[in-house]
Amino acid sequence: MTSSSTPAHAHAGPPDTKLDRHVLMVAGVVVLGAIMSILDVTVVAVAQNTFQQEFNTDAAGAAWTATGYTLALAAVIPLSSWAASRFGTKKVYLTSLVLFILGSVLCALAWNIGSLVAFRVIQGLGGGMLMPIGMMILTKAAGPERVGSVMAVLGIPMLLGPIGGPILGGLLIEKASWHWVFLINVPIGIAALIYSWFVLRDDEETSRPKIDVVGLLLLSPGLALFLFGVSSSAEHRTFMTAGVLIPAIIGAVLIAGFIWHALHTDKPLLDLRLFRNRTLSIAVITMTLFMIAFFGAALLFPQYFIGVRGESTLTAGLLLAPQGLGAMITMPIAGRMTDKIGPGKFVLTGIVLLTAGMSVFVFLGAETSYLLLCGALFVQGLGMGMTMMPIMSAALATLNNAQVPDGSTLMNVVQQSSSSIGSAVISVVLASGLAGSMQAGIAITSNTAPQNLPPEMQGTALPPSFFESAADVFGSTFLVSVVLIALTFIPALFLPRKKIASPLIEEDMDQPAPIIMH
Template structure:
């Protein structure tokens, strides 16, 4: 899969910081990321509302989230080919248009079936926003500054799970459920107009051969696998046939794609990128990190709402210290990663996350909010020091023509790991709660604490691969496209 890198400016080549042009491009991508990520979390707090408005079951209402996720998974693998064929600007703007149209249709849905269908259209647009946005940012900043630019993208990625419940609670409680979708319209129109003005449109396009076999294997494979994973929430176990069968079918299709991709000359997604040692180590670390992060993110609001009796809005506010902590360290970690490599930051960040999550292993029904807020703040500091440096490490050593495949690969991993983390933690929590006799608030808090132990263990596992991340400045690919020089470790 090949794409031609847009010409870089002298500022982009030499300046250690981010120049005005690069920041303007970053603003375009952040607008798209805000819409895509917020809509994933906002809908989560509207499930009860959908059940009441459309007189439907919890299982049917859950498809408003599941359908969106499956659509994301199906289109993400197309990102690399689409940008090579049509250009990043055209693909990005088309994705924005589809997302906005889907949002408008969702707001005017007349039953649960139409809402699910329109959510899938929305997901088809949103699926390419993040991978294509990462391509745009990486090319605008250049490999020498990928850490700094990824820190900009990381703000909506980390704040989405926190701001989503707050925004959703406010809109549903004080306006109407329609506005959790309509709010995307002005943001989307602004993003479309801004993209047309700011993004360069003179990049060369190629006519890469389209890997139909790869598409028929990977996109359905991811969607079916994640459908099985998502079904575990309703089933309460991973051992049910409705969970195991689609997971097995999806896994077979994914394995078949891996075999096909390693044999083919121009596969839909170039898995030979895993021969890049830094990329491979980063992806392993990133996978465990995301499973723990998204799993734990699910637990925080459920504890505050289910055990402490707080409103959705208040639960969102109580989780806000995590976002504050991340905003403090993320810009610093991004700039310093470009200078000294990601290893030291990621290791320190993971330790801070483990400390912050560790406090939640001892939850009670009356644990001080000051203590929990402090723990979330420490965890946020760790998030800001680890998440984006990992993404930077994954992309910094890639040659220009590999950025598209690398970005797509990172987003496939992100979507899959997030779904697995949410499902695993949900099933464990449901099992812990089901075993309570009697089901008192104190016992329920203990069940949450036991579930947080799993999240802490998953985060601790990240320390092993993270130990091998570069601890010096990453050597990037030279402008003429030659492979990067070996990275000195330790």
């Protein structure tokens, strides 16, 4: 092997983990796309009651504006790896942006709930590829030795979206109209489109893989049906009903069929042989438990502030800000240091901080000090910044360039599935706890403050015991999240606690990699 064919980062000596100008510019592109996609999910969640009023529909009908988007994401994410190999990451990313912008404009023009749901599906088809393709672009631009630093950059919108979304949604709905929930994406999307056109480089070469039709027919509908079934449990307030079990079981069977197919075919839609990589496997298990625990709990914070404390959506969003501030402090540090000393120590410390911060919410009352709660959220934010992106870095840092598309797609499938499962589990636990109180069930599970109760209950003087009882239910539900977060500690113990060795990249391998090349 001649030195001329060896990339710079393969030379001996400590690698430079500092992000250069080009990588930072590419990161800016990806962050813009991520902001649009993630903010859109949280802003639309805030607008559910508004959709019910504007389109004369019930909560189940309005919920389809979120469900339709999620199902479109689930259907299109598995295509990301194949599309990147077939057309190149730049072309796919630009196409995704165009679809997302088009869907946003159409959503703002919707005339009834049916048209809004249909246009949300179009938006989801674009949004589904923004994150996995963005991760591919960033990982390839930075190289394995800097993946922790770039994941920290990408993690900022992933953390701030759930916090900024309610604030932005509240402002747009209160000061403008529901149309701006979608129109706000248009200027951001156009800026991202122009920026991407000039900053992103065309892939040097793309392969021409045939699409794995059998895999596509198994995984995309399987994932969509499974997530639909799981998500429906929030509406039914139980898992033990046909509306939940039938689609979830059918989806699980299709996913199992895909797993068997992927392990017995030469060119699968998604290469599951990556799980032979021990570090990636441990990272996936850790990420699954973490996403179930954290994103389930994330639903509870605004519901408590709105339903029990009677705060507005805007105020609830502001009360969550300390969590984002904590994450902003630790995330860049953890990202940079993960590249140098490995993710294990940071993830373990982060889980301890998350567990400590969330434990405060187990003892919630109807008048618990906001100072205490904001302090606990800040501690959680510190832990969050040290946890989520280092886990992802642990997986992606072990991959060579040929494996990055499949690895990125796999991590996004895990994220989407785990967060949906977590949301469903926590919603069902909360609904079950509130089942004994009809007033509490309406006020809280609908994200509705007491002053916004249904007409037949307006003017009713709710006794203090109502709020105290509801707070107790929230405390018990947070206990479930604390236990789930603590369980994440077990697989995290096996994450690398020293610098992850950079993988051999394609040009440097004398032997072909033991994976299927796309």
